[in-house]
Amino acid sequence: MARASTPTPARRTFAGRGRSRARRALATAVAAALLWWILAGSAALLEPLALLAIVLAAVASLLLPAGRPLPLRPSALPGLLGFFLRSSFLGGLDVARRALDPRLPIQPDFLTYRTELAHGPPLTLFMAVVSLLPGTLSVRLEGRLLTLHVLDCDADTHGALMTLEQRIRAAFRDPRDRHADDNGATS
Amino acid sequence: MIANTLTVLLVLAGLVFFAAGTAGLLRFPDVYSRLHALTKADNVGLGLVVLGLMFQASGPADILKLLLIWVLVLAAGTTAAHMVAQRTWTHGEFESDR
Numbered sequence: 606m607a608r609a610s611t612p613t614p615a616r617r618t619f620a621g622r623g624r625s626r627a628r629r630a631l632a633t634a635v636a637a638a639l640l641w642w643i644l645a646g647s648a649a650l651l652e653p654l655a656l657l658a659i660v661l662a663a664v665a666s667l668l669l670p671a672g673r674p675l676p677l678r679p680s681a682l683p684g685l686l687g688f689f690l691r692s693s694f695l696g697g698l699d700v701a702r703r704a705l706d707p708r709l710p711i712q713p714d715f716l717t718y719r720t721e722l723a724h725g726p727p728l729t730l731f732m733a734v735v736s737l738l739p740g741t742l743s744v745r746l747e748g749r750l751l752t753l754h755v756l757d758c759d760a761d762t763h764g765a766l767m768t769l770e771q772r773i774r775a776a777f778r779d780p781r782d783r784h785a786d787d788n789g790a791t792s
Numbered sequence: 793m794i795a796n797t798l799t800v801l802l803v804l805a806g807l808v809f810f811a812a813g814t815a816g817l818l819r820f821p822d823v824y825s826r827l828h829a830l831t832k833a834d835n836v837g838l839g840l841v842v843l844g845l846m847f848q849a850s851g852p853a854d855i856l857k858l859l860l861i862w863v864l865v866l867a868a869g870t871t872a873a874h875m876v877a878q879r880t881w882t883h884g885e886f887e888s889d890r
Contacts, residue, residue, distance in 0.1 A: 643856045697836025701809055704816030704829050713825050736870045737835055742828055744877040754824040754877065 626667060634663040675726060676778035685776045688769075689734060696739040703756065714758035715744070718751045718766050727777045731770060738765055795847040802844030809837030823880045831873040835866055 637659045642650050649655055703711050722728045732743040735753065740760055745752040755762050816829025842862045849855045 639856075643853050643860060646853055693832070694836055694839075696832040697809055697839075700816060700828050700832045701812030701836070704812045704819060704833065709819060711820065711825060713822065732874060733867070733870045736827075736831055736873050737866075739832075740828070742824060742831075742877055743874050744824070745881050752881070754828075756825060756828050 626671070629671065630663040630667045633666040634659050637662040673725070678776055678778055681772075681776040685772050688772050689737075692739065692765075692769075693734075693737040696737050699739040700756065711756045712758045714755055716753055716755060716758070716762065718753060718763065720749050720751055720766075720770055722749075722770060722773060723777075727773050731773050734769060734773075735766065738769065741766070799844040799847045802840050802847075806837045806840030806842075806844065809833045809840065813837060823885055824877055827873045827877055831869050835869060838862055838865055 638650065638655075641655050641658065645655070703709070720728065720731060722731055728746075732746060732751065735741050735743040735751075740756040741762055742754040743751060744754050753762070753766075810833070813829050813833030816833060817826050820826045820829055839862055842858045846855050846858055849858065
């Protein structure tokens with residue numbers, strides 16, 4: 606196991622299944638233990654009930670069918686997180702300013718935006734984050750056509766949405782643009 | 793001492809955002825605009841309160857617990873905002889203002 610120091614990409618071969626199941630059970634156990642530690646403190650981690658819960662969580666992840674793998678690209682996550690923190694703070698600042706301004710400077714309107722993100726986690730994340738960006742609220746999704754409510758119809762909402770879509774696309778490995786896997790994050 | 797000062801400042805700043813969110817809830821004209829005020833201002837408000845309380849935490853578990861609270865409220869808030877907006881879109885406003 607000399608090459609164990611470099612993280613090997615998950616293999617899709619049948620032989621790798623058993624190992625990935627074991628790894629998933631271990632990850633579940635670690636997550637359950639972490640959660641228990643956060644909620645109840647380190648002393649409670651050695652209680653019989655805690656150990657039982659952690660083991661049962663791991664066993665459950667072995668018995669239940671695996672969900673679809675989440676094709677995250679870890680290298681793009683800090684960028685997405687930073688972008689989210691910055692723009693959601695600006696979003697709160699913006700709406701607080703408008704709400705406290707005596708003139709109430711809002712020009713609400715609806716607009717539509719066609720997204721190219723894949724259905725599933727990327728699109729769900731996109732719609733969730735849109736509601737926290739400055740001045741936008743996701744209202745309705747029909748196919749890939751998103752209806753938004755905006756607080757200020759003069760703002761450059763379309764540009765902000767395209768930036769967010771680009772960030773989310775960089776954080777997920779989309780099976781449709783596999784060629785972009787190696788160099789897609791450089792923008 | 794510095795930690796306490798930071799806590800007071802951050803929590804007070806967070807409360808300003810909560811107050812602004814409530815002001816928006818009362819002053820904005822329709823359901824959609826009010827959702828903007830609620831979700832975004834309360835997200836920042838709670839974020840600042842949580843950040844302030846982190847300086848009073850007795851250990852890493854407390855800090856992570858506060859972070860977990862913020863993330864869960866954030867997820868619940870943005871999901872609820874979207875669902876209320878979607879319901880309003882399909883069924884109209886819940887009640888007339890007057």
